[in-house]
Amino acid sequence: MDVAKAERIRIYDVARVAGVSVATASKALNDTGRMTDATRTRVKQTALALGFRPNAMARALTQQRSFTIGLLTNDSYGRFTLPVMAGINEALVDQGVSVFLCGIEDDAALGKIHVDAMLDKQVDGIIATGKRIDRRLPVDLSELPLPVVYAFTEGPADAVTLVSDDAQGAREATEWLLGLGRQRLVHVTGPDSFASVSARAGAFREAAGAAAAVLHGPWSEAWGHAAVAQLWQQETPPDAIFCGNDQIARGVVDALRERGVDVPADVSVIGFDNWEIVAAATRPPLTSVDMNLKELGRVAGRLILDLAEGKPVEPGIRTLPCKLVVRQSCGGDMLARPNRQEELQGI
Amino acid sequence: MDVAKAERIRIYDVARVAGVSVATASKALNDTGRMTDATRTRVKQTALALGFRPNAMARALTQQRSFTIGLLTNDSYGRFTLPVMAGINEALVDQGVSVFLCGIEDDAALGKIHVDAMLDKQVDGIIATGKRIDRRLPVDLSELPLPVVYAFTEGPADAVTLVSDDAQGAREATEWLLGLGRQRLVHVTGPDSFASVSARAGAFREAAGAAAAVLHGPWSEAWGHAAVAQLWQQETPPDAIFCGNDQIARGVVDALRERGVDVPADVSVIGFDNWEIVAAATRPPLTSVDMNLKELGRVAGRLILDLAEGKPVEPGIRTLPCKLVVRQSCGGDMLARPNRQEELQGI
DNA sequence: ATGAAAGCGCTAACAC
DNA sequence: GTGTTAGCGCTTTCAT
Numbered sequence: 150m151d152v153a154k155a156e157r158i159r160i161y162d163v164a165r166v167a168g169v170s171v172a173t174a175s176k177a178l179n180d181t182g183r184m185t186d187a188t189r190t191r192v193k194q195t196a197l198a199l200g201f202r203p204n205a206m207a208r209a210l211t212q213q214r215s216f217t218i219g220l221l222t223n224d225s226y227g228r229f230t231l232p233v234m235a236g237i238n239e240a241l242v243d244q245g246v247s248v249f250l251c252g253i254e255d256d257a258a259l260g261k262i263h264v265d266a267m268l269d270k271q272v273d274g275i276i277a278t279g280k281r282i283d284r285r286l287p288v289d290l291s292e293l294p295l296p297v298v299y300a301f302t303e304g305p306a307d308a309v310t311l312v313s314d315d316a317q318g319a320r321e322a323t324e325w326l327l328g329l330g331r332q333r334l335v336h337v338t339g340p341d342s343f344a345s346v347s348a349r350a351g352a353f354r355e356a357a358g359a360a361a362a363v364l365h366g367p368w369s370e371a372w373g374h375a376a377v378a379q380l381w382q383q384e385t386p387p388d389a390i391f392c393g394n395d396q397i398a399r400g401v402v403d404a405l406r407e408r409g410v411d412v413p414a415d416v417s418v419i420g421f422d423n424w425e426i427v428a429a430a431t432r433p434p435l436t437s438v439d440m441n442l443k444e445l446g447r448v449a450g451r452l453i454l455d456l457a458e459g460k461p462v463e464p465g466i467r468t469l470p471c472k473l474v475v476r477q478s479c480g481g482d483m484l485a486r487p488n489r490q491e492e493l494q495g496i
Numbered sequence: 497m498d499v500a501k502a503e504r505i506r507i508y509d510v511a512r513v514a515g516v517s518v519a520t521a522s523k524a525l526n527d528t529g530r531m532t533d534a535t536r537t538r539v540k541q542t543a544l545a546l547g548f549r550p551n552a553m554a555r556a557l558t559q560q561r562s563f564t565i566g567l568l569t570n571d572s573y574g575r576f577t578l579p580v581m582a583g584i585n586e587a588l589v590d591q592g593v594s595v596f597l598c599g600i601e602d603d604a605a606l607g608k609i610h611v612d613a614m615l616d617k618q619v620d621g622i623i624a625t626g627k628r629i630d631r632r633l634p635v636d637l638s639e640l641p642l643p644v645v646y647a648f649t650e651g652p653a654d655a656v657t658l659v660s661d662d663a664q665g666a667r668e669a670t671e672w673l674l675g676l677g678r679q680r681l682v683h684v685t686g687p688d689s690f691a692s693v694s695a696r697a698g699a700f701r702e703a704a705g706a707a708a709a710v711l712h713g714p715w716s717e718a719w720g721h722a723a724v725a726q727l728w729q730q731e732t733p734p735d736a737i738f739c740g741n742d743q744i745a746r747g748v749v750d751a752l753r754e755r756g757v758d759v760p761a762d763v764s765v766i767g768f769d770n771w772e773i774v775a776a777a778t779r780p781p782l783t784s785v786d787m788n789l790k791e792l793g794r795v796a797g798r799l800i801l802d803l804a805e806g807k808p809v810e811p812g813i814r815t816l817p818c819k820l821v822v823r824q825s826c827g828g829d830m831l832a833r834p835n836r837q838e839e840l841q842g843i
Numbered sequence: 844a845t846g847a848a849a850g851c852g853c854t855a856a857c858a859c
Numbered sequence: 860g861t862g863t864t865a866g867c868g869c870t871t872t873c874a875t
Contacts, residue, residue, distance in 0.1 A: 157641075159852060170862045175854055182855090184860050205616040206553045206562065207852035210867045215553065217617070220597070225582060231574045238599050242606070247613055250567070250597035252585050259589070266594050269552040270564070294504075370777045396777065403750075426773075430717045430743065506868060517846045522870055529871090531844055554868035557851045847874080858863075 158201045167195040178203070209271060218453055219249040219267035221260070221288070223302075224280040228424065229442060233278050233300055236446020244454060246273070253286070260288035268293070273457035276449050277302055282312045283344035296456030300449040301442070309456070310466045311449055313440040318471030319349035322391050322419045322438050323356035325473055329481045331389035331417055336363045337376040337401060338393025346393060349421070353391060368393070373400020381408060388416055395420035395427040395437055402431050402478060413480030423474045434476035445469050505548045514542040525550075556618060565800055566596040566614040568607070568635070570649075571627040575771065576789060580625050580647055583793020591801060593620070600633070607635035615640070620804035623796050624649055629659045630691035643803030647796040648789070656803070657813045658796055660787040665818030666696035669738050669766045669785050670703035672820055676828045678736035678764055683710045684723040684748060685740025693740060696768070700738060715740070720747020728755060735763055742767035742774040742784055749778050749825060760827030770821050780824035792816050 164174035169192060176182030177192035195201075209215040220237060224230035238248060249272060251263035267275060274295055277286055279302030290297045291305045299310040319336075326334055334357040339346050350363045364379070366372035373392065377400075380386050392398035398420030405412050412418055412433060420428055423439035448469065455462050511521035516539060523529030524539035525548075542548075556562040567584060571577035585595060596619060598610035614622060621642055624633055626649030637644045638652045646657040666683075673681055681704040686693050697710045711726070713719035720739065724747075727733050739745035745767030752759050759765055759780060767775055770786035795816065803809050 160854095161852075171853080172855080172863075173861055176861090179854080182860085188860075202612065202616050204557075204618065204852050206556050206618050207867090208854075209553050210551075210557060210852080210869095211854045213867085217596075225578075227574045227578045231572075231578070234597065235572060235599060238597070242609060242613075245613060247596045247598075247617060249564075249594045250581065250585070251594075252582060262589060265549065266552075266589075266592060269549050270594060271551065271553050396773075507870095508868075518869080519846055519848090519871075520844085523845090526870080529844090535844080551868050554851090555870075557853095557868080558870045560851080845875085847872105849870105849872085851869090853867090854865105856863100856865085859861085 157204075158199045160201065160203065163192065163196045163199055163201050166199060167192045214457070215271040215273055216244075216246050217249060217270065217272050218246055218457070219251055219263070219272045219275045220278065221251045221253060221263065221275055221286060221290075222278045223253050223255045223260075223286055224278065225252060225254050226280070228422075229280045229301055230278050232442035233446035233449070236443035236448075237276060237300075237450040238446075239443075240447040240450025241454065246450075246454065253288070255287055257287035260286060264288055264290070264293070268295075274298070274453040276300055276453055277304065278449075279303075281343065281345075296453060298449050298453045298456070300445055307464050309452055309462055309464050311445050311452075312466060312468055313442070313445060314468040314470050315345045315348035316352035317468070318421070318438040318440065318473075319352035319391070320356050321471065321473045322421070323353050325436075325479065326389040326391060326417055326419065327356065329389070329417055329479060333385060333387040334361050334389045334391060335380060335387040336361065336391045336393070337373065337397055338363065338365060339368045339397070341365045349393065362387075366397075368396060370396050370400035370403070373397040373402075374404040375400075377401055377404035377408065381410075386416075389418075390416060391419045391421075393421055395422050395424045395431075395435055398435050398437070398478070399427050399431045402433070402435070406432070413478055417479040417481075419473075419479060428474075428476065431478065433478050436476045436479045437474055439472045439474045441469055441472055504551075505546045507548065507550065510539065510543045510546055510548050513546060514539045561804070562618040562620055563591075563593050564596060564617065564619050565593055565804070566598055566610070566619045566622045567625065568598045568600060568610060568622055568633060568637075569625045570600050570602045570607075570633055571625065572599060572601050573627070575769075576627045576648055577625050579789035580793035580796070583790040583795075584623060584647075584797040585793075586790070587794040587797025588801065593797075593801065600635070602634055604634035607633060611635055611637070611640070615642075621645070621800040623647055623800055624651065625796075626650075628690065628692075643800060645796050645800045645803070647792055654811050656799055656809055656811050658792050658799075659813060659815055660789070660792060661815040661817050662692045662695035663699035664815070665768070665785040665787065665820075666699035666738070667703050668818065668820050669768070670700050672783075672822075672826065673736040673738060673764055673766065674703065676736070676764055676826060680732060680734045681708050681736045681738060682727060682734040683708065683738045683740070684720065684744055685710065685712060686715045686744070688712045696740065709734075713744075715743060717743050717747035717750070720744040720749075721751040722747075724748055724751035724755065728757075733757075733763075736765075737763060738766045738768075740768055742769050742771045742778075742782055745782050745784070745825070746774050746778045749780070749782070753779070760825055764826040764828075766820075766826060775821075775823065778825065783823045783826045784821055786819045786821045788816055788819055 164171045177189045222230045253260040275297045278300045285303045304310045336353045420435040420437035423437040428435040428437045511518045524536045569577045600607040622644045625647045632650045651657045683700045767782040767784035770784040775782040775784045
């Protein structure tokens, strides 16, 4: 088998065996040009029989298209990027497009190296992803001679950008709590320097009333504990807590349990991110807002493909809806409210 | 700038401006052939001045080397694969090698598609990674006409395979507990169908004594709780618990706290995986065994590079050492045992 | 020391 | 309908 190493079948071989010229073979295989159906079929069958697979490099060299795109990410932890990647891959794999993974750890120099390498390798486009929608990657992609799509990271104003709809997600969560009959809602979330925090807090206030409190702190379980300690010092503690992420929510739920407050009987809790590992391990499992990151990746893949093919794509920011994933930290009887459930999941 | 799209500088341009032939230019830039130092420098400088970047596809076509490798993974969750990827990238990026990310969700068909795509794109080698060292990917890579390295997944006997040293990691953890003066050690771990579970349990028993109990269960926090419930029914509960992963360890620590048992005063707990998000959020933060997955990725990267360059690489399974990361769930005074600390960290 | 020319494997004009 | 020919951008003998 070692001898077979260099013996890859070329289109030349197919042509010879099929008794045609390489040109005809090429056309036959690519369904271009004109010829007898018989010839076309014959060529295709010999190609199949010989196990011919075209050399993508050679093809790229002439076609000016490599069927390869680059995925630039600075989310080394992968919590946000991973689902996005999965979606991108899903959208591109059956189009024969491969993805170069380029992890730049917020490092401009590393970013430049990767971008240069991609350019050298003639990628058809670049998808940039990050962990915050209000931060840019440390590399400038705006002057590149190829299409760029920004997913879950900030891009130039005239770029194609994809983000999830923080406001809508927060609104759904808040309305869900209100629909449950909760009256005293509080939003415990991350630092207000995050754009997504403001967006969610804004939507929360709009739905819950301007008087509803919003508490900012770090994105940690510890902050969830601290927030509960603070809230339960008041005369009338809340009966529903909407958290900025699942870690805070887990801290909140744990703190409540330790305090003897029953979740969901006494207090409903909702998280954000739907990070399975946290949401499912919480006792009780967290109802949480899912940002649909995989779908976001899929859309990004489709868009970069369209751009690479020269199809027109409207620039601007596209927001994709979030989805509330109901587990047990809220209470309420799902089966008794089928309409509402459909309403929320039918997005 | 849109016009510049097609105006990539070719070696032809460099040659013309430098006043030499393309052949000379090529040699000058690649530090091959023989010529005046003056000529070489001049060519290099014009190339730099013109911003020349060689077309990797064209180069690959002639050189039979694409400077591209494929990363096949079935760990969609990314907990194990992600650090491995980071290591691979780190090892390859400065060698100018790019990585194709191929996520196959334990799906043989998807796997084949990706492998074929990689072959078409002339990758110089493939690194296969998974989430278990005793499971194979659903694709056969053994007959491929290019080098393959298996990292954190099972490969054929004669392949180059990388795994972390479960036994050594478990031994270090156990010895650490013993060194702390703990007497009644218990190992609470995952299903014994996992090879790594057996390896760790074996090492644990060897170090802690054959009488030391090993409890198997699911890889979940809930199992940690259950195990504690079970253990504390006995007349003499353990004073040290070594857990098979951090989630179990977190469950154990939480259960102990709820029971009023002080960690680390009364009981020392050690986890496995050093999954930051779990280990750091536990109260108190978990001491845990780190599998050094990033280093494993680095080594995999170097090996696939060596193989691609035709350098000889001894086949077989290579085990990489784990490292105990000390936090606060064990007690003991770090500063008082500098030797031991060095001993463990100097790996 | 330098350059002309032949290819790497494929596609695409343009003849026939 | 099918084949001839000329590249894509680069590397690499082999002359000179």
